[in-house]
Amino acid sequence: MKQKKIYLDYAATTPLALEVLREMLPYLKKDFGNPSSIHTLGQIAQEGLDKARERVANFLNCSISEIFFTGSATEANNLAIFGLIKSSQKRGVKPHIITTQIEHHAVLEPCKELKKQGVEITYLEVNKEGLVKISALEKAIKENTVLVSIIYANNEIGTIQPIVEIGKLLQITNSKLKTKIYFHTDAVQAVNYLDCDVEKLGVDLLTLSAHKIYGPKGVGALYIKQGSPISPLIYGGGHESGLRSGTENVAGIAGLGKAIEEIEKSKKDIKRIEKLRNKLIDNILKNIPKAKLNGSREHRLANNVNVSIPGAEGESMVIALDQKGIAVSTGSACSSRSLKPSHVLLALGLLPKEAHGSLRFSLGKYTQEEDINKVLAVLPKIVQRLRKISPFK
Amino acid sequence: MKKIGPYTKKVFEHFQNPHNMGKIKNPDGVGKVGNIVCGDVMWLYIKISKDKKGKEIIKDIKFETYGCLAAIATSSVITDLIKGKTIEEALEFNRQEVVDILGGLPPIKLHCSVLAVDALLEAIHDYLKKQKRPIPKKLRERHKILEKEKKEIEKKYKEWTKTEETLHEKRKK
Numbered sequence: 001m002k003q004k005k006i007y008l009d010y011a012a013t014t015p016l017a018l019e020v021l022r023e024m025l026p027y028l029k030k031d032f033g034n035p036s037s038i039h040t041l042g043q044i045a046q047e048g049l050d051k052a053r054e055r056v057a058n059f060l061n062c063s064i065s066e067i068f069f070t071g072s073a074t075e076a077n078n079l080a081i082f083g084l085i086k087s088s089q090k091r092g093v094k095p096h097i098i099t100t101q102i103e104h105h106a107v108l109e110p111c112k113e114l115k116k117q118g119v120e121i122t123y124l125e126v127n128k129e130g131l132v133k134i135s136a137l138e139k140a141i142k143e144n145t146v147l148v149s150i151i152y153a154n155n156e157i158g159t160i161q162p163i164v165e166i167g168k169l170l171q172i173t174n175s176k177l178k179t180k181i182y183f184h185t186d187a188v189q190a191v192n193y194l195d196c197d198v199e200k201l202g203v204d205l206l207t208l209s210a211h212k213i214y215g216p217k218g219v220g221a222l223y224i225k226q227g228s229p230i231s232p233l234i235y236g237g238g239h240e241s242g243l244r245s246g247t248e249n250v251a252g253i254a255g256l257g258k259a260i261e262e263i264e265k266s267k268k269d270i271k272r273i274e275k276l277r278n279k280l281i282d283n284i285l286k287n288i289p290k291a292k293l294n295g296s297r298e299h300r301l302a303n304n305v306n307v308s309i310p311g312a313e314g315e316s317m318v319i320a321l322d323q324k325g326i327a328v329s330t331g332s333a334c335s336s337r338s339l340k341p342s343h344v345l346l347a348l349g350l351l352p353k354e355a356h357g358s359l360r361f362s363l364g365k366y367t368q369e370e371d372i373n374k375v376l377a378v379l380p381k382i383v384q385r386l387r388k389i390s391p392f393k
Numbered sequence: 394m395k396k397i398g399p400y401t402k403k404v405f406e407h408f409q410n411p412h413n414m415g416k417i418k419n420p421d422g423v424g425k426v427g428n429i430v431c432g433d434v435m436w437l438y439i440k441i442s443k444d445k446k447g448k449e450i451i452k453d454i455k456f457e458t459y460g461c462l463a464a465i466a467t468s469s470v471i472t473d474l475i476k477g478k479t480i481e482e483a484l485e486f487n488r489q490e491v492v493d494i495l496g497g498l499p500p501i502k503l504h505c506s507v508l509a510v511d512a513l514l515e516a517i518h519d520y521l522k523k524q525k526r527p528i529p530k531k532l533r534e535r536h537k538i539l540e541k542e543k544k545e546i547e548k549k550y551k552e553w554t555k556t557e558e559t560l561h562e563k564r565k566k
Contacts, residue, residue: 352432
């Protein structure tokens with residue numbers, strides 16, 4: 001008998017929603033035109049792009065001219081960071097960036113690369129819940145600070161940063177400065193669950209991804225507030241107002257537009273997911289000795305569970321769960337070349353044995369209570385078995 | 394051999410039901426290798442006795458492993474293979490044998506088989522040392538390397554938790 005697959009890795013990627021696929025299909029079939037073409041087929045494709053741009057702009061409460069489609073959220077982060085730094089360097093500034101220790105690699109690696117090129121970087125520490133201290137940010141600001149990039153909700157531990165407060169602080173700071181500090185947030189994990197109104201958030205740049213919101217892979221978008229000086233990274237035919245050349249992925253972008261529109265409709269589902277999340281957390285902590293929740297209980301994405309289970313190694317737990325048809329992920333790095341556990345868990349101050357014994361469950365709109373019950377039925381046995389094999393119990 | 398993802402069915406069998414798992418009471422030698430920092434720890438216990446010809450053999454062998462499924466599977470296989478072997482035979486053991494029995498391992502997991510052999514060598518080293526007997530050169534040298542690696546890993550961990558640009562005080566209360 002084939003067992004039912006239980007997918008609890010929505011933070012890695014989400015399945016494509018049927019209504020999104022329906023929106024995409026015409027552009028993969030009969031409406032295949034190039035949006036740059038003048039003829040009808042081209043214009044149909046152009047309309048598809050326009051519609052998607054409007055949907056994304058509506059969602060973010062911004063103007064359509066402030067939305068730029070990219071090939072991924074990673075690319076959008078790169079465009080925000082490199083694009084802004086490039087333009088400030090053109091003005092002869094030696095730029096300084098403030099970010100955090102718990103960013104996604106798509107922000108950390110561009111910063112690392114820029115450091116090699118002489119850009120100053122400050123990595124803000126986080127407390128044991130994964131929260132940035134606003135006072136630390138305030139202290140880190142320098143005369144030459146041009147960019148603050150802080151992840152809205154962390155992909156591993158689900159901690160939600162005080163983006164509104166940070167936005168306000170930067171607004172006050174900017175009113176006293178000659179050169180503006182721009183504020184970027186990677187909102188990839190936040191879009192499904194949190195308010196992404198850019199006016200309320202006070203951000204100048206915001207990254208989002210289609211495949212984390214039941215859309216297709218290979219599409220991201222960057223919101224760029226009017227007047228922000230961003231230089232392109234890719235040159236060519238001048239697509240996306242010259243900021244991102246390359247014929248648009250029309251079907252993918254149309255999918256992103258539909259996916260983001262659907263989020264409004266599923267807002268009432270968030271409470272349900274949150275309840276399931278709480279059930280999962282509470283019962284893991286109750287039924288598995290020494291298990292510990294990573295991140296914040298209060299400032300936490302509705303769909304994220306991240307626990308450390310000492311004595312049982314993460315990859316082993318993932319594989320054992322997979323054998324039971326349950327897909328989750330871990331911050332352990334037994335399989336990575338560096339053997340270095342997750343930088344996010346280390347930044348929380350976790351010991352190696354806690355970081356290697358971590359599991360992340362990320363829920364989504366197709367998660368049912370019976371899925372959570374199944375996890376709660378099999379996980380304690382798996383942990384017990386692995387602890388029996390392990391020298392640490 | 395039939396594969397499920399990058400692993401053979403054999404790997405899963407040993408992961409699911411590992412052989413020779415656990416501790417030996419009053420072992421004659423213990424080998425502790427790997428490091429929790431890297432997420433792989435293997436402890437191997439041996440009990441020595443003499444066979445009919447008076448040769449020393451590994452009468453019993455058990456393991457405790459914290460690590461991925463490849464680490465657990467290689468621990469299980471090596472203990473199977475070594476049980477009943479003479480010390481000389483154990484010292485000459487080739488890790489490829491473990492890999493072959495498992496029907497291969499993904500390249501990134503081959504280090505697990507190195508870990509398993511090191512645990513065995515360390516256990517024999519421990520036994521000979523306790524017996525105050527001469528330790529073969531090869532064994533002595535490998536022991537030295539492993540000790541050195543241990544120190545390097547601990548240093549590395551300190552680096553991981555300390556990013557130069559941060560004003561970080563570690564291990565939050």
